[in-house]
Structure formats: C-alpha cells, structure tokens
C-alpha cells in the first residue's frame with residue numbers, strides 16, 4: 001500500500017531518519033511511537049511526500065511518489081500535521097472544502113457529490129454545527145477536528161495523522177480513535193499515549209531516527225523496549241470489563 005525503502009534524511013550533520021524500511025499494509029492502523037525527537041514526524045513527512053529523502057524511496061500503491069505527482073498522491077493519501085495554521089480568513093466549511101481540491105479541475109467542477117463529502121466529514125468529527133464559524137475563532141481541539149474532517153473530505157485511501165489526539169478532550173480523543181479504527185481506510189498515526197497505541201493493529205517504534213521494532217502492540221511493548229526506548233517500567237493491569245491490557249508507567 002505505502003512503503004519506504006531505506007529512507008534517510010540528513011539535517012545539520014545528523015541523520016534524523018536513518019535507513020528506515022517500512023511497509024504499511026492495506027486496511028491496517030499502524031501506530032508510530034517513540035520518544036520526543038526520535039523522527040516520527042519526519043518519517044511521516046517522508047512517507048507522505050512532503051519531504052524528499054536524501055536516500056531511499058517511497059512507493060504508494062506500487063508507484064514511486066514522484067511518478068504519481070502531488071495531485072496523484074493527494075487523491076490517495078491525506079496528511080494531518082501536528083501543527084498547521086493558516087493566516088487566511090476561512091470558515092470551518094471553507095477549510096473542509098479544501099480537502100476536495102485534488103479532485104477538482106475544469107472538467108470536474110464542484111458538484112453535489114463534493115458537497116456531500118464535506119457534509120459527511122464535518123458530521124463524523126462532530127463539527128456540523130460549526131460550519132459558518134471563522135477558523136480563527138476555534139479552540140485548539142476544534143481546529144484539530146476540522147483538520148481531520150478536511151483530510152476525510154479528501155476521500156483518501158491512506159490517512160496519516162501526526163498526534164491526532166493532541167488538544168482533544170477525552171471524549172473526542174476516544175471518538176477520533178474509534179473513528180480511525182472503524183473507517184475503511186489504511187491509517188498511519190504518530191501517538192505518545194502508549195495505552196492508546198495498544199489499540200493499533202501494529203506499532204512501529206522509532207529511536208534516534210531508526211526503526212527499532214515493528215509488530216503487534218502486545219509483542220512490541222515488552223519490558224526491555226519500554227526500558228531501553230522510553231526509559232520507563234510498566235505494570236500490566238487487566239481491564240475487568242473486557243480483559244484488555246492497561247499499562248501503568250513508572251520511571252525506570
């Protein structure tokens with residue numbers, strides 16, 4: 001579906017992404033975890049074609065990103081950055097309508113179908129009542145939900161989210177995580193909350209620019225990795241309701 005081979009990016013004399021090879025499988029929710037500065041955002045930007053690697057190549061549905069071009073990539077892949085602001089005066093609906101841009105041209109002008117995608121995306125993120133609001137007047141969490149709605153309005157096959165639960169209250173964190181698990185999409189998302197990461201199909205772990213583990217959460221998040229990569233030890237509890245694992249952390 002989406003894969004990076006030997007991806008390397010150098011900045012300021014350091015390899016901030018260092019020889020990463022990773023294949024995202026169709027339909028999975030892949031969580032990208034790692035300490036601050038380990039290269040998660042940079043790797044996501046490389047995979048989304050927003051940064052060009054110094055070494056290595058990204059292929060999307062079997063084709064190099066360069067062969068697809070920005071519009072071809074944007075029809076397949078939507079990216080929600082950790083921080084993205086706009087100086088333009090926009091309403092919430094205008095911002096979500098921007099998600100339809102890769103699908104519009106002289107032969108395919110704005111249509112009722114585009115309108116329907118925008119309305120549906122707004123309702124999935126609980127933002128239907130905010131359509132006429134000025135973007136600048138929104139709170140951080142409301143902006144985050146509009147960004148995700150814009151990405152869904154793009155009707156991608158792959159959704160990439162950099163820390164999507166940032167700024168969200170607990171109800172909307174759960175709503176976004178449930179939504180990404182439910183949507184018939186391939187999802188790659190960077191997360192800091194390791195209990196939230198446990199809900200992903202697979203986890204990729206970054207440490208100092210390298211991919212150091214990849215696999216199902218219960219297998220990846222063992223005591224040695226939590227200690228070496230995150231500098232913590234974890235107590236494993238069991239949710240009495242559904243038997244799922246809960247991690248409780250302490251400094252190493």
Ligand SMILES: Nc1ncnc2c1ncn2[C@@H]1O[C@H](COP(=O)(O)OP(=O)(O)OP(=O)(O)O)[C@@H](O)[C@H]1O
Pocket residue numbers: 011012016034035036037038039040041042043
């Ligand atoms: N243009 C640049 N020049 C120099 N260093 C950079 C540049 N861009 C990123 N870095 C460094 O690369 C490292 C990886 O950054 P990145 O944002 O990918 O990490 P991250 O894992 O997403 O971190 P966080 O969890 O804090 O969001 C960091 O140490 C960052 O300071």
